[in-house]
Amino acid sequence: MARHGAELLPENLPGDLRRAFESYLASLRFERGLSMNSIDAYARDLARYGTWLTEDGVSRLGDVDRQKVENFALHLLDSGLAPRSRARALVAVRRFHTFALGENLAPTDPASEVSPPQEGLRLPKALALDEIESMIATTDGDEPVQIRAAALLELLYATGARISEAVGVDLDDLDLDSGLVRLYGKGGKERIVPFGSHAARALGAWVSRVRPSMAAKARSSAPAGALFLNARGTRLSRVSAWQIVKDAGEAAKIDAEVSPHTFRHSFATHLLEGGADIRVVQELLGHASVTTTQIYTKVSEETLREVYATSHPRAR
Known part of the structure; x- marks a missing residue:
């Protein structure tokens, strides 16, 4: 069986998320013909996203809304990743959600209007x-x-x-x-x-x-x-x-x-x-x-x- 990056996904990923991620990675391999290095990069970014969603209590793709994607984007700012790596991870998430909507794996695309947060906006707002x-x-x-x-x-x-x-x-x-x-x-x-x-x-x-x-x-x-x-x-x-x-x-x-x-x-x-x-x-x-x-x-x-x-x- 041809490898298509799914082995890089976390083992504890909920079944609904895993199936959606695997379908997307398979499409990158067999429909878009990307190299294994590119697919592995996508898989690592999706693994990071999946881990974050799982820790946030999400088990179904349909439960992901725009706020969760925006919160993940803010999480990337504090992840220690380089700016280029953060941008690539968010791109991977946006493309995945576009795919999921097109394949009827989710009812909406919650990432369509989410942009990388500006560095100058990373300070959290505290109340007095x-x-x-x-x-x-x-x-x-x-x-x-x-x-x-x-x-x-x-x-x-x-x-x-x-x-x-x-x-x-x-x-x-x-x-x-x-x-x-x-x-x-x-x-x-x-x-x-x-x-x-x-x-x-x-x-x-x-x-x-x-x-x-x-x-x-x-x-x-x-x-x-x-x-x-x-x-x-x-x-x-x-x-x-x-x-x-x-x-x-x-x-x-x-x-x-x-x-x-x-x-x-x-x-x-x-x-x-x-x-x-x-x-x-x-x-x-x-x-x-x-x-x-x-x-x-x-x-x-x-x-x-x-x-x-x-x-x-x-x-x-």
Whole structure:
């Protein structure tokens, strides 16, 4: 059987993604007649894309939307790849999605309007502390959804957790007395992250006052251990958690676009601005390399420049 690059794809790639990737690589070999070196280059780029999608919880090609492709493009900026390699990887992703749409492997082409992000736009946007507090303040109240929203927002800002990590927390992962939570990051990597008194109070209110009644609505077959539950008593989905954050941003009238990752950016930026060591922040965020964390030092540098420009008598 002729080789066409599929052996370079990761072994744990979900079946739907694997079949689509293999079909595309086969078309490069047998329809376009590309050399094996070119096909291997495409395969390596698709392997990187597939790994990223898998770690982000995607198992079906139809679940990939434009936002996910844009997030992958931003991920490439922090991957350590050379600019030419980053551009080539995104081209491979765009051509793959064009192929998938043409072959009816996916209902849309989510990459058609995604361009490589500019180097100057790579700094993540962090909210100011008063904006974070304004969002949390919108959850004040005794309604179950308000108490859940407060617990979720406090956990995101207190720990810098990814949204998938936050909704993946089980009760057994949470220690309210010690102020510690176990998070499972990309590739199932485990880390322990502390949280403060504000988060402890919000989480305690959710766990003791609201969660038991929601859990009682679950069917016997539903997982009982999830920290955050929906109205049916099952684990809160990433989409629902994302909407909670978005709703809080709109209610607080935040001008900037707000997402769960905005809380993660704010967590890291505020820690570094407060004097935290970058290696500590790296561990808290669950970054494999400190190079990824260093993006936040540039955010702090921008803040320093702004303060200098407005404060020093001879800055202008």
